[in-house]
Amino acid sequence: MPINNSEEKYGSGCSRRAGPSLKTRAVRYLARREYSRCELREKLRPYLQESQSEEELDTVLDELEQKGYLSDERFARSRVRLRAARYGNARLAYELRSSGVSNELIDQALDDLGQSEGQRARALWSKRFGQIAQDYKERAKQMRYLLARGFSMEIARKVVQADDFDDAF
Structure with a gap:
């Protein structure tokens, strides 16, 4: 039994x-x-x-x-599209590299973005802060915010110090 x-x-x-x-x-x-x-x-x-x-x-x-079920190219484009509004190119490239995606696929996915890195940084900055820093301490805080999200120093500086955003990019 x-x-x-x-x-x-x-x-x-x-x-x-x-x-x-x-x-x-x-x-x-x-x-x-x-x-x-x-x-x-x-x-x-x-x-x-x-x-x-x-x-x-x-x-x-x-x-x-x-x-066609598995594709590093499709993965890279999907990840970049999903996270581009919150992160800069350096951060996106780092995440893709750590996921095992090749450098040429990373470059291709970043080039296919509709917005430039400056436009994305400006949109993120506007959402978070909305006004130009009044002193050095506030400017440093805004710069650190953008740099921590993978935006380049040049882009962060343009966004934080620009009086008229339309001319900055």
């Missing part, structure tokens, strides 16, 4: 399957949002079975790329 339902279903010597395959997991992750190849690889690595190797994981990722 079986002790529990799993013995009834699978027999006494067998255990349940260890869960969805790597490919199934990968497709589920990609259905939620875009991933870079490097990010998806790290996300799937803990699910490698004892009998599976890193090469099998690479094979799954290659297959997903061939079918």
Whole structure:
């Protein structure tokens, strides 16, 4: 007589399957949002079975790329579009680089943005501060705010010190 339902279903010597395959997991992750190849690889690595190797994981990722489910270019464009309103080019490039995206794809994604970095910095500054700094302390605070979000020193200086924003960019 079986002790529990799993013995009834699978027999006494067998255990349940260890869960969805790597490919199934990968497709589920990609259905939620875009991933870079490097990010998806790290996300799937803990699910490698004892009998599976890193090469099998690479094979799954290659297959997903061939079918168009996985694309570093699409990931880079998506990430840049999503975060461009709040961050400068340096920060966006850093995030993409840490996700394993190549430099040429990063440059391409940043070039495809509709607004310049100066326009984005000005919009962010206007939303946060709205008026030109009255003293050095306030100007330094505004500069730090923009610099911490990855805008260049030149852009931050133009935004914080400009009297008429239309002429600044």
